[in-house]
Amino acid sequence: MNERRDVTTGTEPPAGGQMEQATEAFLAHRNLLFTVAYEMLGSAADAEDALQETWLRWVKVDLGQVRDHRAYLVRIATRRSLDRLRTMKRRKEAYVGPWLPEPLLTAPDVAEDVELAESVSMALMLVLxxxxxxxxxxxxxxxxxxxxxxxxxxxxxxxPANVRQIAHRARTHVDARRPRQTVSPTQTREALESFQRVLETRDLQGLLDVLAPEVVLMSDGGGVKQAAPRPITGADNVARMIVNGLGKAQVTLSSELTMVNGNPALLLYVDGEIDGVIAVRIEDARITGLYYVRNPQKLTRIASETPLTLN
Structure with missing residues (x-):
């Protein structure tokens, strides 16, 4: 972002070659802009709306005054996302039960980019x-x-001086709450496979073995699907709730491993129908966080991969 001032904008979209140039630049950086907006908002639907607003602003820009298209597009997307983030606060305050980020089915190459995978992980998104x-x-x-x-x-x-102070404060806050160690996809997958086995067999002791003593379970039903109204803490409480809940429901439960937000996760099926996504936070080979998204409005991005990038 080498711009130091706003460029002049017109009242009508550009025509001819400038429209083609604007379209080409926007499409070239669209995945980056979506990633920025999603990491700020935690909602794919809102990120798409922010991108639409970015486009409407972008096509009115006098491109002759823009030295760096990528940087200026990121600036616009950031502003539009900030506006939405402030309005989303009121929506979240009225949300029924815990609010979890919208899970995204992602390609294997996202998991291979350690920095990208961590930045969009459910655990870090919740810290944000x-x-x-x-x-x-x-x-x-x-x-x-x-x-x-x-x-x-x-x-x-x-x-810039204020931004430095804000950055330091935010980094300190996040570092105190983010996972203490970087966990490889293989380690996460192994823990999930253990959880998957004991979940399907409803083995209480097996669950206690895979869960960390301080584990926290958060479930997001959005008032549409049944979910715990508050986070549940402690391995015994979490394991008993899972086993007892499955016993009372008397349903056929199945699951499959997938890649969500750049990390291994579980898709859960009840009586053959998709029921939700479980993402996890792993530390010392045990599960310290279980994040279960059941709200159907948040499950629209698990059928096809969403491209994410830092570049």
Whole structure:
């Protein structure tokens, strides 16, 4: 983002060659813009809306005054996402039960990019939920996309000095709450396979063996599907709730491993129908976080892969 000022915008979309140039630049960076918006918002639907608003703004820009198309597009997407993030706060306050990020089916190459996979992991996305909108935008741009401070300042409407302070505060906050160690996809898959086996056999002791003592279960039904109204903590409480719940439901449960948000996860089926997605947080080879998304409105992105990128 080498721009130091806003460029002049017209009232009508550009015609001819400039429209083609605008379209080409937008499409070339669309996956990056979506990734930025999604990491800021935690919602694919809202990220798509932010991109639509970015496009509507972009086609009115005088491209002759823009030195760096990618940087300027990121600036617009950041501003549109910030606007949405502030309005989403009210929606989340009225949300029924815990709110979890919208899971995305991702390609294997996302998992191979360690930094990208961690940045979109359910565990880190939940930590980002504890930041203010501006803190989240600054953290995402600086720590994930390595944007310079003065460029972030132009995107969030702050001075570079303020952005440095915000970045330090946000980084300290996130570091205190993010997983203590980086876990490989293989380690996550092994833990999930163990969880998958004991889940389908409803083995209480097996669950206790795979869950960390301090495990937290969060389930998101959005008021549409049944879910725990509050997070459940402790291995014994979580294991008993799972086993007892399955026993009372008297359903046929099956599951399959998949890749969600760049990390191994489970798709759960009840009586042959998709019921939800389980993502996990792993530390010391045991599950410390279980994140179960059941809200049907958040399961629209698990049928086909969503491309994500840091570039």
């Amino acid at each position: 939920e504890t930041l203010s909108p501006t803190e989240r935008a600054v953290f995402v741009l600086r720590e994930v996309f390595d944007v310079e401070y003065d460029e972030i300042a132009a995107a969030v409407g702050k001075t």
